[in-house]
Amino acid sequence: MSPHSTKSPRHASAAPARHAPAKAADPGPKPFLRFYHSHELRTKTLHVLETVEEADKPTAHAGRLTDLVIELTNTGMDQFFLQSLKATKPNFLVQQSASLGLSGVQKVMGTVIRNILGRMDDRQLLSVCASIRRFMA
DSSP states (O other): OOOOOOOOOGGGOOOOOOOOOOOOOOTSSSSSOOOOOOHHHHHHHHHHHHHHOOOSSSSHHHHHHHHHHHHHHHHIIIIIIIIIITTOOOHHHHHHHHHHHHHHHHHHHHHHHHHHHHTHHHHHHHHHHHHHHHHHH
């Protein structure tokens, strides 16, 4: 309190109480975020990865890998954003606006992902598969 203040110490407003943030788990060598997905999606993911990795010509399966990447991306965005939003119990308009906005983002991202993966060669597609496997570890 400054010496020129007109408020007495007993009338000074108390600082708002702050909640201590939840302590994060030890991140290990590198921090990461992961999302949970269904057993069906995991089974599908493993099947598509094996198909691409074992193919003589991985580019023959680029469409299936692309569909998988889009589905995984959508699932992750849903869990990280929409499920977190729903946990706050927003009003209907906020929830619908968020769902609509995310749907638009997913359509744009899907187009971009299709264009990029559709132009990849065998080596690049195998690298995408390896990345997905690392995310799953």
